[in-house]
Amino acid sequence: MSGRRKSQTEERKVEESFKVTYIFPNGDTYEGECYRTSDGVVVRRGVGTQKTAIGITYSGKWSGDKMNGAGTLVHPSGAKYEGDFMDNMYHGNGTYHFPDGTKYIGNFNENRLEGEGEFTDAQGLEWTGVFRKRAAPGLKLKLNM
Structure with missing residues (x-):
């Protein structure tokens, strides 16, 4: 660890939310809010909708790249x-x-x-x-x- 402390601007940059439309290799889709971790990984956080290739749909809150908070899950x-x-x-x-x-x-x-x-x-x-x-x-x- 370098001991260098991140500036508030750098921390805000890491925590900025943005909207995406993403198609996973298996055919699932996600449309909604994400953010980029300090490691550069994009994860779902905020509000979004994921639809699976087999017809399951989740619309609601995401945190830590998981369904967390209020939402609705519909099965075929x-x-x-x-x-x-x-x-x-x-x-x-x-x-x-x-x-x-x-x-x-x-x-x-x-x-x-x-x-x-x-x-x-x-x-x-x-x-x-x-x-x-x-x-x-x-x-x-x-x-x-």
Whole structure:
């Protein structure tokens, strides 16, 4: 390490955001904000949309070249997640729409239903309770009177 301290102008230059449209070798596309690291690597940060060659689309916030913050992920099957992301995973509050029309609103932990939530079944009945991975013991039917 040279011991030379970067000037504020140099640090600002490194942190400047810019917009790109990029096509990855596998056919995925990204359109949105990026920045260049001190090593010269361009990473996604800010707001952007990535579309995969197989039809998955993510629109939302990026940080550290990963989905981080509020966003929407849509699958070709019709499944859709709207909510918080952390390190490319559903994490925090969100809504997951299943392809069969059912829906979960609540907390997610690393892509899993985790904590207080509400599930709407195929008949439109709403169930509330605590969800743990694939189980939800003690769900209660929510009566709308």
